[in-house]
């Protein structure tokens with residue numbers, strides 16, 4: 001039980017849900033105010049192995065802690081190397097409240113990374129029944145060799161999306177490259193940003209751009225939206241209604257703007 005918590009905290013929650021955390025203090029202490037925090041001392045080898053496995057990931061600063069044998073955890077000066085301790089704060093003089101991360105929060109935004117099956121990157125969620133309609137293609141690309149194509153005559157309605165952690169109440173810039181070769185008949189397509197709560201529930205949906213008519217080659221669509229004040233994740237979604245036409249998307253971006 002405790003081992004699975006350790007895996008979850010170090011392996012998933014910190015890297016994925018709280019990526020702005022720069023340092024972690026691990027209380028491996030017994031009976032602090034009546035609470036036993038000694039996960040590694042008294043909960044058996046599984047917890048220690050879980051800690052050792054997760055802290056050895058490239059996400060964390062490297063050190064000898066990845067081969068931790070002793071318990072309680074020895075101080076970092078025992079490492080006797082120039083490397084930083086296991087979960088060291090970066091060597092920045094900046095205070096804890098520093099400049100927000102302005103990098104693109106989306107994985108495989110340009111569809112250049114092949115997925116596990118050689119097709120889609122697992123970053124993008126495409127309904128399985130849409131696999132023949134929504135495809136990773138090298139027929140055209142705004143940058144690189146690949147883009148995401150949507151093409152049908154059958155009038156399907158569906159959504160394709162990717163979620164990323166966000167700071168509640170913050171403002172984000174969303175953009176993508178769009179090329180409509182075959183104008184959408186009857187229906188349309190929307191790029192939108194959904195705010196999600198901690199349970200993955202949709203709190204609100206804000207449209208970024210809508211398209212229907214053919215474009216002259218590749219063009220850029222985008223906009224700025226504020227996510228819900230209590231949002232923990234945001235979902236960049238392409239929502240298509242009654243697809244009869246062909247369009248391509250590439251170079252998605254979700255960046256914090258303030």
Ligand SMILES: [Ca+2]
Nearest residue numbers: 110143144146
């Ligand atoms: Ca591309």
